[in-house]
Amino acid sequence: MTNTFQEIDMSNTHIAVIVGSLRKDSYNRKLATALARLGPPGFTFQQVEIGDLPLYNQDDDAHQAASVLRLKGEIARANGLLFLTPEYNRSIPGVLKNALDHASRPYGQSAWQGKPAGVIGVSVGAIGTAMAQQHLRNVLAYLDVPTLGQPEAFIQAKDGLFDAAGDIGPDSKKFLQTWMDQFAAWVIRHNA
Secondary structure (H helix, E strand, O other), X not given: OOOOHHHOOOOOEEEEXXXXXXXXXXXXXXXXXXXXXXXXXXXXXXXXOOOOOOOOOHHHHXXXXXXXXXXXXXXXXXXXXXXXXXXXXXEOOHHHXXXXXXXOOOOOOOXXXXXXXXXXXXXXXXXXXXXXXXXXXXXXHHOOOOEOOOOOOEEXXXXXXXXXXXXXXXXXXXXXXXXXXXXXXXXXXXXX
C-alpha cells in the first residue's frame, strides 16, 4: 500500500464483526475483541449477534424475523466486515452459514454485496481454521464480498496467544498487528 493511514480520512469507519461461534469462552470471540484493540483510530468494531436467528427458510423471505432485519441493518450500516470462524468438521459452523443465508435474502436484496471483508480464525488444531476460511471465502465470493487475500492468518490457540488482560500476547502481536493494518487499508480502499 502506498497510502498511509494519516493520508486517508478513517474517522467513523464502522466494522461489523461476525463471530461464527456461540460458545461462551470462544477463542474466536476473544480474538475478535483483541483484534479490535489493534484497529486504527477512527475504526469502531461491533460484534453482531447471530445466535438468535431462526433457521433459514425461503418461505420466510417475504416476512423476515426481527432478528434477521436487525442483522441486515447492522451489515448495511457497516463500512467493512470482519469474519472470525472456528472450524467444525473442516468447514464453517452452521450458525455462520445461517447468518450468511439470511442476510443475502430475499434474492437480489443481499446486505453483504460489495462490503470489504477480512477472514481470520483461531483453533486448537495445527492448521488453525484453514479449511473453514477457504469455505467461507467461497461463499463470500458468490455473495460479491471483496475479501482480503493476503496476508492469510491461520491462528493456533496455544498458551501465550492472549495475555492476562485479553490482549494479543507478545509472540503473536506483530503478525496480527500487520494483519489488522492490511485489513484496515483494504476497507479504506474499498470505501474511497
